[in-house]
Amino acid sequence: MVEEVTDFEVLEIALRELAIEKGLFTAEDHRRYTEFFEQLGPVPGSRLVAKAWCDPSYRQLALDDPIAACKEVGVDWLRPTGFGTPSDFTALHILEDTPTLHHVIVCTLCSCYPRPLLGNSPEWYRTPNYRRRIVRWPRQVLGEFGLHLPEGVEVRIEDSNSKHRFAVLPVRPAGTEDWSEDQLAEIATRDCLIGVALPTPGITANADRPVHPAAHPIDGGK
Known part of the structure; x- marks a missing residue:
């Protein structure tokens, strides 16, 4: 369905399916929870x-x-x-x-x-x-x-x-x-x-903030 799945997405799927299998919550609980936060x-x-x-x-x-x-x-x-x-x-x-x-x-x-x-x-x-x-x-x-x-x-x-x-x-x-x-x-x-x-x-909305490369990136990921 998609060209690439990230490691984080694989982890989320595995953890979600394991939690449902163990009975921590149901698939329906997860659907309702996701829909709730998407509309916040x-x-x-x-x-x-x-x-x-x-x-x-x-x-x-x-x-x-x-x-x-x-x-x-x-x-x-x-x-x-x-x-x-x-x-x-x-x-x-x-x-x-x-x-x-x-x-x-x-x-x-x-x-x-x-x-x-x-x-x-x-x-x-x-x-x-x-x-x-x-x-x-x-x-x-x-x-x-x-x-x-x-x-x-x-x-x-x-x-x-x-x-x-x-x-x-x-x-x-x-x-x-x-x-x-x-x-x-x-x-x-x-x-x-x-x-x-x-x-x-007079300003009642957030400005559009395009994501762009850092002007002063941190070297080495620090």
């Missing part, structure tokens, strides 16, 4: 940010107990699909930006990502180009995304892993003081919650 989007994350901007008590809840805060926007990290076994990805951290501190999330090992909150990760987030370079040259890489931060703003990179996931709570942009939560949620895009963009009035 960043709407819950956008709602969380907008609500935190409007409600100081909710903002504090998101920082202190993000798992509880997620339930208020329709995401239960313990049972994200509503069926099957609980998720073990329950160490979620909300990173609050300030006028002098900007967070960016990455997974340097693979592509760990808060999918129940932000949907499936974009392709560029999974590439070695982004994963290796954002920790070495964060300002240069952010510049490639069109984000140029003042020198007085500290850039802090947070590395996700299989047990710890992150989402960024950006600074609310000026001129939105009278906006509703619905209006604010529209500008709290996925890229803003990753940290490679800033919420901006």
Whole structure:
């Protein structure tokens, strides 16, 4: 059916078939789980940010107990699909930006990502180009995304892993003081919650990010 099957695809097929054979889940469970994650989007994350901007008590809840805060926007990290076994990805951290501190999330090992909150990760987030370079040259890489931060703003990179996931709570942009939560949620895009963009009035979609070779590749795969 395809010209080439990668080693990772062979491993996934073998592991999935073994898990079904051992009764850990059924083929129907796997189908429903896959369909669930394929239809996920960043709407819950956008709602969380907008609500935190409007409600100081909710903002504090998101920082202190993000798992509880997620339930208020329709995401239960313990049972994200509503069926099957609980998720073990329950160490979620909300990173609050300030006028002098900007967070960016990455997974340097693979592509760990808060999918129940932000949907499936974009392709560029999974590439070695982004994963290796954002920790070495964060300002240069952010510049490639069109984000140029003042020198007085500290850039802090947070590395996700299989047990710890992150989402960024950006600074609310000026001129939105009278906006509703619905209006604010529209500008709290996925890229803003990753940290490679800033919420901006009038911008309600992620820019098209073609994957291209690294300008400064890491020699020897390091």
